[in-house]
Amino acid sequence: MVQIRLTNTRTRRKEDFRPIDADNVRLYLCGPTVYDRAHLGNARPVVVFDVLVRLLRHVYGADHVTYVRNFTDVDDKINATALARQQAGAPGTLEDLIRERTHETIGWYHADMDALGATRPDREPRATDYIAQMIAMIEQLIAGGHAYARDGHVLFRVRSYKDYGKLSGRSVDDMIAGARVEVAPFKEDPMDFVLWKPSDQGLPGWDSPWGRGRPGWHIECSAMSYELLGDSFDIHAGGIDLQFPHHENEIAQSCCAHPHGDFARTWLHNEMLQVEGKKMSKSLGNFFTVRDLLDKRIPGEVIRFVLLSTHYRKPMDWTDDKARAAEDALWDWRVLTKGVEPASEPDPRVIEALADDLNTAGAISVLYTLKDDPARLLASARFLGLLLPGLGDWMTGDLAVIDSQSVPVKDVLAALTGKLTDLRAAAMAAKDFSAVDALKAALTEAGVEVRMSKTGVELIAGPRIDAGKLGMLL
Numbered sequence: 390m391v392q393i394r395l396t397n398t399r400t401r402r403k404e405d406f407r408p409i410d411a412d413n414v415r416l417y418l419c420g421p422t423v424y425d426r427a428h429l430g431n432a433r434p435v436v437v438f439d440v441l442v443r444l445l446r447h448v449y450g451a452d453h454v455t456y457v458r459n460f461t462d463v464d465d466k467i468n469a470t471a472l473a474r475q476q477a478g479a480p481g482t483l484e485d486l487i488r489e490r491t492h493e494t495i496g497w498y499h500a501d502m503d504a505l506g507a508t509r510p511d512r513e514p515r516a517t518d519y520i521a522q523m524i525a526m527i528e529q530l531i532a533g534g535h536a537y538a539r540d541g542h543v544l545f546r547v548r549s550y551k552d553y554g555k556l557s558g559r560s561v562d563d564m565i566a567g568a569r570v571e572v573a574p575f576k577e578d579p580m581d582f583v584l585w586k587p588s589d590q591g592l593p594g595w596d597s598p599w600g601r602g603r604p605g606w607h608i609e610c611s612a613m614s615y616e617l618l619g620d621s622f623d624i625h626a627g628g629i630d631l632q633f634p635h636h637e638n639e640i641a642q643s644c645c646a647h648p649h650g651d652f653a654r655t656w657l658h659n660e661m662l663q664v665e666g667k668k669m670s671k672s673l674g675n676f677f678t679v680r681d682l683l684d685k686r687i688p689g690e691v692i693r694f695v696l697l698s699t700h701y702r703k704p705m706d707w708t709d710d711k712a713r714a715a716e717d718a719l720w721d722w723r724v725l726t727k728g729v730e731p732a733s734e735p736d737p738r739v740i741e742a743l744a745d746d747l748n749t750a751g752a753i754s755v756l757y758t759l760k761d762d763p764a765r766l767l768a769s770a771r772f773l774g775l776l777l778p779g780l781g782d783w784m785t786g787d788l789a790v791i792d793s794q795s796v797p798v799k800d801v802l803a804a805l806t807g808k809l810t811d812l813r814a815a816a817m818a819a820k821d822f823s824a825v826d827a828l829k830a831a832l833t834e835a836g837v838e839v840r841m842s843k844t845g846v847e848l849i850a851g852p853r854i855d856a857g858k859l860g861m862l863l
């Protein structure tokens with residue numbers, strides 16, 4: 390069996406991965422807060438950990454992995470977008486508008502992540518479906534002396550958990566000195582964080598022993614992972630920006646509520662997608678969405694390729710050059726593997742690279758060496774979620790406009806193949822090839838590779854085909 394090695398943020402070491410139960414390997418990834426489109430940074434953990442899930446399924450069996458990713462559908466930012474819509478005159482109660490917004494955003498999220506070739510998780514719990522479990526967990530924490538209720542709030546007593554700060558390697562006192570912790574009259578200690586808070590009138594709220602209110606963000610992941618994966622599971626993943634305080638707080642809550650469990654054994658954190666050295670984020674406003682790129686006709690698998698070209702523990706940025714190189718490689722491979730049946734197994738070097746702390750860049754570099762073995766190339770690329778049948782539309786999807794009508798490029802190419810064949814026959818008879826040469830030059834100019842042999846004419850569309858120019862050649 391392949392031995393997977395992963396860098397565990399908790400121990401700061403690369404370790405042999407040994408699942409608690411090889412029949413059910415369990416992974417939890419912190420999912421999005423559903424108030425807006427996902428930006429490219431948000432897609433990085435989704436794509437990277439999708440490859441991990443593919444690897445785990447390969448090693449332990451397709452039915453022996455449980456992958457959970459949540460939707461945070463209760464949040465101030467969601468409320469704010471709904472309120473803005475209401476103020477702009479949208480009909481319905483605020484609650485209706487919130488539901489509409491989260492529903493719509495989840496739909497976008499699915500469409501965008503599907504376009505990147507990311508497999509859907511086995512379970513996608515929504516926080517609002519697990520409020521009862523959150524309340525139960527908070528009650529347990531209060532009973533154990535780890536939390537206290539004040540003025541409709543419930544707070545986690547950070548000093549009651551001696552290992553607080555271990556994941557991120559900070560001491561509580563350093564955190565107080567350095568962090569912008571909120572000092573509030575209802576807190577015993579400035580480090581204590583909210584498990585439950587009151588809801589304003591008109592905003593979503595649930596009845597609880599502490600009055601009508603709603604959960605804090607951190608308790609959501611603790612309650613949902615416990616419910617779906619148990620008190621000890623294998624891998625917890627997310628972006629490095631969540632390590633503190635979100636993951637630190639998740640650990641404190643889960644370990645105090647379920648002291649006999651280990652919560653997550655391996656912690657994986659992806660580094661940030663950056664823009665000019667800064668984290669791409671909504672709050673900084675330096676972001677573009679996955680949809681922005683797709684709308685610019687950058688294929689989903691090109692985005693995926695670029696995201697996988699850098700190791701997940703290194704910061705990276707998006708550049709047009711990277712996208713162009715990815716597009717060229719994918720185009721070549723799609724041409725090479727056209728009509729080819731994939732080999733039964735990927736190249737072992739691809740598995741080896743991935744098993745070594747998810748070295749996706751190494752795995753992609755193996756693909757470049759497989760041009761002479763298209764069947765193996767196809768199987769290996771598909772293992773990484775590339776060259777998937779459903780993601781290949783971009784090769785033929787462009788439309789040319791001919792006599793004000795949109796015509797698929799592949800039909801135009803077929804017609805031009807006929808035209809060039811006829812011109813060649815006439816040229817041979819007349820011993821004058823000038824018209825053939827002129828059409829060939831124009832085709833090359835429009836991004837089409839022309840192959841002529843004794844057996845016939847073949848036109849191969851290149852990645853940057855100019856559909857407009859092409860249409861004018863007919």
Ligand SMILES: Nc1ncnc2c1ncn2[C@@H]1O[C@H](COP(=O)(O)OP(=O)(O)OP(=O)(O)O)[C@@H](O)[C@H]1O
Pocket residue numbers: 419420421422429430431432433434627628629630631659660661662663668669670671672
């Ligand atoms: N620039 C980034 N690069 C990589 N991962 C990121 C980046 N920004 C956010 N993430 C990850 O995206 C996932 C979803 O995060 P979340 O929904 O909390 O982000 P958000 O609040 O919409 O984004 P932002 O951080 O921009 O405000 C998390 O796992 C988070 O770590």
Ligand SMILES: [Zn+2]
Pocket residue numbers: 418419420610635639
């Ligand atoms: Zn989480």
